[in-house]
Amino acid sequence: MISRRTFLHGAGAGALVIAIPVPALAATGELAPTVLVRVDRHGRITATAPRPDIGQGVRTVVALLVAEELAVGADDVRVEQAPGDTDRFGSQAVANSTSTRQLHEPLRRAAAAARCLLVTAAALRWRVPAGECTAVDGEVCHPRRGRLPYRALVADAAAIDPADVPVTLTPPHQWRLLGRTTSGRVDTADIVAGRARYGLDTRPPGALVAVVARPPWLGAKPDTVDDRATRALPGVLDVFPLTSPGEGQGGIAVLARTTHQALRGRDALRVTWRAGTPAADSRQWLADLEAALPAQGRPSGPQRTYRLPLLAHAPMEPMNATADVRPNAAIVWAPTQDPGSLRTALAQQLALPPASIRVEATLAGGAFGRRIEPDAVLEAVACSTRAGAPVSVLWTRDDDTRHDSYRPMSVHRLTAVTDDSGLPVRRSHEVVTWPLTVVPPFADPAVIRASGDHFPYSVPGDVTITVQPAPLRTGFWRAVYAGQFGYAEECFLSELGTRAGLDQVQLRRRLLPADSRLRRVLDHAAARAHWSRHPAPGTGRGVACHLDYGSAIAVVAVADAASRRVLRVHVAVDVGVALHPSGVRAQVEGCVLDAVSTVLGAQVTVRSGSVVESSFSDYTWARIDQTPDIDVTVVSSGADIGGLGELAYPPAAAAIASALAAATGTDVTGMPFGSDVG
Amino acid sequence: MPRYRLLVNGRRHDVETEEDTSLLWVLRESLGLTGPKYGCGVGVCGACTSHVDGEAHRPCVVTAAESEGRHVTTIEGLSPRGQHAVQRAWRELDVAQCGYCQPGQIMAAAALLAREPDPDDDAIAAALRDNVCRCGTYPRILAAVRHAAGLLREAR
Numbered sequence: 001m002i003s004r005r006t007f008l009h010g011a012g013a014g015a016l017v018i019a020i021p022v023p024a025l026a027a028t029g030e031l032a033p034t035v036l037v038r039v040d041r042h043g044r045i046t047a048t049a050p051r052p053d054i055g056q057g058v059r060t061v062v063a064l065l066v067a068e069e070l071a072v073g074a075d076d077v078r079v080e081q082a083p084g085d086t087d088r089f090g091s092q093a094v095a096n097s098t099s100t101r102q103l104h105e106p107l108r109r110a111a112a113a114a115r116c117l118l119v120t121a122a123a124l125r126w127r128v129p130a131g132e133c134t135a136v137d138g139e140v141c142h143p144r145r146g147r148l149p150y151r152a153l154v155a156d157a158a159a160i161d162p163a164d165v166p167v168t169l170t171p172p173h174q175w176r177l178l179g180r181t182t183s184g185r186v187d188t189a190d191i192v193a194g195r196a197r198y199g200l201d202t203r204p205p206g207a208l209v210a211v212v213a214r215p216p217w218l219g220a221k222p223d224t225v226d227d228r229a230t231r232a233l234p235g236v237l238d239v240f241p242l243t244s245p246g247e248g249q250g251g252i253a254v255l256a257r258t259t260h261q262a263l264r265g266r267d268a269l270r271v272t273w274r275a276g277t278p279a280a281d282s283r284q285w286l287a288d289l290e291a292a293l294p295a296q297g298r299p300s301g302p303q304r305t306y307r308l309p310l311l312a313h314a315p316m317e318p319m320n321a322t323a324d325v326r327p328n329a330a331i332v333w334a335p336t337q338d339p340g341s342l343r344t345a346l347a348q349q350l351a352l353p354p355a356s357i358r359v360e361a362t363l364a365g366g367a368f369g370r371r372i373e374p375d376a377v378l379e380a381v382a383c384s385t386r387a388g389a390p391v392s393v394l395w396t397r398d399d400d401t402r403h404d405s406y407r408p409m410s411v412h413r414l415t416a417v418t419d420d421s422g423l424p425v426r427r428s429h430e431v432v433t434w435p436l437t438v439v440p441p442f443a444d445p446a447v448i449r450a451s452g453d454h455f456p457y458s459v460p461g462d463v464t465i466t467v468q469p470a471p472l473r474t475g476f477w478r479a480v481y482a483g484q485f486g487y488a489e490e491c492f493l494s495e496l497g498t499r500a501g502l503d504q505v506q507l508r509r510r511l512l513p514a515d516s517r518l519r520r521v522l523d524h525a526a527a528r529a530h531w532s533r534h535p536a537p538g539t540g541r542g543v544a545c546h547l548d549y550g551s552a553i554a555v556v557a558v559a560d561a562a563s564r565r566v567l568r569v570h571v572a573v574d575v576g577v578a579l580h581p582s583g584v585r586a587q588v589e590g591c592v593l594d595a596v597s598t599v600l601g602a603q604v605t606v607r608s609g610s611v612v613e614s615s616f617s618d619y620t621w622a623r624i625d626q627t628p629d630i631d632v633t634v635v636s637s638g639a640d641i642g643g644l645g646e647l648a649y650p651p652a653a654a655a656i657a658s659a660l661a662a663a664t665g666t667d668v669t670g671m672p673f674g675s676d677v678g
Numbered sequence: 679m680p681r682y683r684l685l686v687n688g689r690r691h692d693v694e695t696e697e698d699t700s701l702l703w704v705l706r707e708s709l710g711l712t713g714p715k716y717g718c719g720v721g722v723c724g725a726c727t728s729h730v731d732g733e734a735h736r737p738c739v740v741t742a743a744e745s746e747g748r749h750v751t752t753i754e755g756l757s758p759r760g761q762h763a764v765q766r767a768w769r770e771l772d773v774a775q776c777g778y779c780q781p782g783q784i785m786a787a788a789a790l791l792a793r794e795p796d797p798d799d800d801a802i803a804a805a806l807r808d809n810v811c812r813c814g815t816y817p818r819i820l821a822a823v824r825h826a827a828g829l830l831r832e833a834r
Contacts, residue, residue, distance in 0.1 A: 055776025055813050184772040191777035192768045193760035194713020194753030198778060201712040234679065234696065258707050259716075260699040316717050316725055316778040316812045365715070365778025366812045397718040582772045586815070590775060593814025616810045617722040625803035627816035 031158045033113035035088050036106060037066055043138060043151030045070055045114075047107070050082045050089035051099045053187070054337060054367035055590075056645045057583040058099040060186045064580055065104055068177045069111035069170055071135035079186055084339030084359030092340035092361075095372060095476070097549040097643025100579065104641055113167045114157075120165050121156035122148050172577065179636075181581045187363065199320045199335035199362045200394070207322060207390040210383045211262045212242055213252040213269050214403050217609030218472050219276030222252055226270035230254060233268060235261030242382055249375060249403065249473075255387055259394060277471065282310060282409070282606035282678040285471055289411040289432045292466050296413075303415040304495055306488040307670035307677040309603035311407040311477055312611075314619055317365025318400035323380035324390035329356045332380065335364030337371040345374045346381060369476030373405060373438050401619055402611040405475030406604055408434035409678065412488035416459075422500020423510065427461030429453070429489065433481070434470035442480075443467060452481030455489055456518055456547040457511035472606070478594060479646040482548055486650030487657070490544035491668040494658035504543045504658075505531050505556075517552040517574050517637055518545050524572035524633050529556035535662075538562060542658025544651035549643030551575045553588075555651040557628070559659035564674075566596050566628040566656050571648060573632065576639035584644060585632040591648030592630050597622040599656045601672045682742045686711065687755025693742060701737035701745050702726045705752060713753035713781045717810070724809030727782035728752045734789035734805075753781035756788060763833065764788045767826035775813035783809050787823045796827055 032038035036048050047066040053059040059079045067074045082089050091102070115135050122140035123130035125148070133140050139147040177183055190196040215221070227239040238255040252271055256262035286307055293305075321334040330350055336342050339361040347354045364371055376393055383391040395403070410433035417426035431452070435443035442448060445465040453463050463485075477483065497507045505526045512519040522545055526532075535541050538561050545554045551574060558568040569592050578584045601620045605612045613619040657668045670677045684691045686709060693708045700719070705711040705728070714737055717725030721739035728737050729751040737750075756762050760769075764787045767773075774780045783806065790797060790805040797805070802823045811819065 053776075057775070184769060185774055185777075187777060188769050188772065188774055189760060191774045191780050192753075192765040192784060194711075194781045196777050197712070198715070200716055203707075258695075258699075258703060260696060260703045260707075264696070264698075314812060316723065316776065316810065317715070318717070364776060366776045368812075394716075397720070397723070586772070586775055586813075586818075589817055590814035593811075593816060615718045615720055615722050617720070621810055621812060622814075622816070623803075623807045623810065624816040624819060625807045627814075627820070630817050 029155055029158060031114055031117060031154050033117070033162065034106065034110040037110040037114055039114055039150055039154050041151065041154050043149055043154060044078065045072060045076060046078045046080050048080050048082050050103065051092050051094050052081065052336060052339060052361035052364060054094055054364040054371065056094065056099065056587060057185055057580065058094070058103070060183070060583060061100050061580050062103065062107060063186045064177050064183055065107040066111040068175055069108050070115050072138045074177055074183055074186065076138060081361050084343035084361070086340035086344070089340065092338060093372065094337040094367070097645045097647065101550065101641055101643050104579065108169055109167060112169050113162060116165050116167050117157040117160055117162060118150055118153045120160055121153040125156065178579045179577070179581065183580060184582065196363055198317050198365050199322070199333065200317060202322045202333040202362055203392060204322065204324055204390045207392055208237065208255055208257060208387055209259045209262045210253045210255045210391050210393045211266050211396065212379065212393070212399070213254070213266050213271055214249070214399055215251060215276060216273055217276050217278045218280050220273035221275050223272045223274040225252055229268040229270070230265040233261065233265050236265040238387065239265070239269070240386060242379060253383055255383060255391065276609060278609040280471055280606055280609045286409055286411070286678040289409060289468060292432045292468055293411060293413055293430055294464060294466065299415050301415060301417045302496055302499060303413065304492050304667070304669070306412040306414070306491065306668070308410045308484050308487070309671060309677045310409050310605070311598060311602070312401050312404045312604050312613070312619055313368045313370035313477060314401060314616070314621065315364070315366030315368060315370060318397055319370070319376040319395040320393060321377040321380040322390060322392040323377065323384040325350065325381055325384040328352065330381065331358045331360065332377055333360045333362055334377045335362050335367070335371055336377065337367050342374050342377055346377070349378060349381060368478045370405065372476055398614045401614050405438045405473040407477035407483070408436070408470060408474045410484045412484065414488060414492040416492070416496055418496065418500065422496060422502055423507065424459045424493070424496055427459045429461065429485070430464045431485065432466040432468060433484065434474050435467055436474050436476060437470050438473060438475040448481050452485035454482055454486060454546065454548045456545060457508065458513070459511060478591070479649040482650050483653065486546055487654045487671065490651060490654030491657055494542060494661070495667060498662070508543065508545060517639065518547050518554065520637070521552050521572040521574050521635055522554040524635055525554040525556045525570050528572065528631055528633055529558070529570040531556065538663070539567065540659050540662025540664070542655040542662060544654035544658065546647060546651040549647055550640060551642030551644055551647050553647050553651055555648065555655040557652070557655035557659040559656065559663045561663035564600070564660060565626065566659065568629045568631065569652065569655070570631045571633065572635055573644070573648065574635040574637045574639070575642045575644050576637055577641050578634045578636060579641070581634050584634050587644050588632045588648045589630050591646070592652045593622050593627065594649050595652035595656050596626055596628065598671055599653050599660070599673050600626065601675060603672055603677070605678060682746050684742065684745055684750060685748065686750045687752060695742055697741065697743050699742050701740045701742055701750070704742045705737055711752045711754050715778055715781060717779065722808065724782045724786060725779050727785045727809060729785060729789055732789065732792060734786045753785055756785065762788060763829040764791065764826040766829060767822040771818050771822045771825060773815050773818040773822050775815055779809065779811045783811065783819055787826065790823070791827055791830060795830060797823070
């Protein structure tokens with residue numbers, strides 16, 4: 001009789017074998033190879049999503065990875081949202097398009113480990129080699145012994161020393177779910193029935209509501225507060241000053257039993273304000289940035305200066321959070337992009353050990369970078385501490401739009417040295433912008449450059465970054481500085497092409513290495529757009545590429561001169577391996593609509609110290625009648641899995657602006673296209 | 679505080695609230711129907727879109743008082759098990775990203791198809807142009823409304 005160890009190591013020979021250190025199994029009779037996957041004694045499979053879903057679909061990718069490796073359907077995997085706990089889950093930040101890149105391997109391995117243990121348990125019971133057993137549809141099967149459901153094997157599998165079991169990953173050519181277009185989002189059934197729970201849908205028993213009277217101009221502080229009328233209103237329980245850790249934030253909080261009562265209470269407040277910058281004007285800010293461009297001699301070649309505006313995040317679900325702070329413990333529920341860091345920040349604020357704090361990440365109704373910040377949660381915690389009850393803090397749409405951490409304004413002066421054919425042989429990109437005030441490392445020009453400068457073409461040159469003090473809060477906005485740098489670079493390259501009468505696709509092909517991923521996606525996008533044919537009369541085309549997050553993308557846009565509409569956008573994207581193609585397309589479509597929105601007019605302006613825009617009526621995000629046809633080709637190069645959530649924004653914006661320029665014969669000078677900036 | 683008798687999703691409710699309370703907060707906080715979302719409170723985003731007597735309305739700009747005697751339907755009441763053709767189409771075409779605006783989009787689309795069974799793209803865009811989706815699901819919404827119209831044709 002062969003020993004169990006020898007027997008086990010003989011199994012799976014020839015397959016892709018990865019021996020991974022597997023932590024101790026759960027003592028509950030569950031099979032739990034890591035904190036990410038468990039199979040209970042009933043055979044039910046639970047996967048843990050360590051990072052929140054803000055619309056990027058990470059919960060779906062989690063379900064697909066685990067279902068694939070455990071040989072079940074995606075619907076057979078329940079996805080549980082991890083609370084904030086970096087000790088158990090590592091980084092939980094939805095940032096820099098890292099979720100799938102960093103999670104796919106630990107999730108696959110955990111689920112594959114569970115499958116291999118279940119297969120081994122069946123093999124031991126049947127006294128057959130594990131290599132003769134396969135996992136299919138939630139059962140382990142053997143050609144002669146029949147089949148055993150997972151639930152009959154969990155206890156045995158949990159008792160096996162995982163160190164004895166080599167883990168084999170399912171090779172991509174055997175994938176049933178990953179890479180298929182048929183799988184939908186795991187939360188869709190709840191979403192379409194109105195059952196999906198977001199931050200604002202969280203209301204623990206006895207919870208009160210707070211809204212905050214925020215500064216009417218930048219940096220203003222409350223001077224006098226007359227709250228008599230507010231306190232006389234039904235349902236109003238308290239009025240108090242709220243100092244928020246965010247600079248220039250905070251205000252006067254009104255606590256009430258219902259949202260309506262809190263809002264009416266805020267309306268009735270009489271507050272006078274002092275200090276701050278009541279004369280601030282975003283047109284002046286832009287002029288100041290431009291004045292800070294380095295002095296230059298006579299330009300040595302074509303030159304263009306681009307001016308980019310402030311942008312708000314404007315997620316559909318405004319900022320909010322709910323907190324229940326007790327003397328020695330606290331729970332918060334929040335649509336957050338980083339529950340792990342949030343827990344650490346709360347432990348500091350409340351002087352409690354992290355173990356006493358629970359952070360529940362709800363679904364988020366959009367985020368786009370805004371929900372990295374803890375400010376709304378810290379407000380809810382302060383309100384709950386004072387009230388001695390659970391409190392939900394609601395930012396109205398007006399609060400959300402006018403008190404955001406905006407994408408910084410920027411000015412970009414691009415200069416090129418060209419050869420006789422007009423092709424650039426040397427480039428200069430001078431940037432003046434602001435730091436990200438909510439992320440202190442992003443005051444360093446080297447950090448800003450690492451975020452923004454991903455110029456992929458073989459044109460040497462210089463990038464000079466001048467950082468001016470920011471006059472208001474600024475933060476991460478989808479693609480961060482690449483959204484500004486990449487836009488300016490590609491618009492300028494298009495202008496060089498137009499000046500020299502060069503074909504925009506050929507121009508880029510000549511500046512990209514043969515057989516590069518970027519050149520391949522460029523060829524795909526150009527083919528899909530029938531680039532070699534002449535554009536229809538009255539239309540213009542633009543093209544742009546981007547290489548970032550380990551992924552490559554090319555975009556061709558077609559715009560109509562008369563209506564200034566974007567008609568079609570063809571995108572080819574290579575994320576290495578597309579695990580959830582429908583999700584890949586969705587992220588590209590989202591970035592394209594962000595590009596349509598920002599190129600065609602959405603911007604934030606400041607007059608007399610206040611943000612002018614207050615809702616979707618004046619922060620003019622694209623509507624359905626402005627949507628182009630979007631054609632996304634997913635190219636699989638087999639490279640390491642790349643990031644995607646932000647990738648398409650910079651090239652889509654540049655391609656769309658360049659298409660409008662080609663259609664109308666008007667140069668791109670900034671964003672929005674053809675509008676005053678600031 | 680005054681009391682109002684509301685008919686929501688086929689059920690009668692007695693609600694006590696201030697007379698200027700918007701129907702949205704009554705639905706969400708008094709009745710626990712959180713399908714209609716708060717997005718703007720001023721009727722410009724459409725996230726709360728629900729049906730009043732079968733037509734698309736925005737509960738954030740309608741008061742409880744104005745809703746008395748009307749049939750109010752929220753996303754929760756559109757179909758018993760999420761099987762309305764529009765909901766099916768939304769699932770089959772994997773429309774949602776963050777999903778927050780989708781109850782409003784679905785209710786606006788359902789109201790459109792109830793009065794215009796076979797709308798062209800212009801009619802769809804006209805009916806939905808004031809429902810904002812910040813994630814950019816518009817191309818799939820257009821396709822899903824067309825798909826839902828097809829599902830309804832098959833059912834007839």
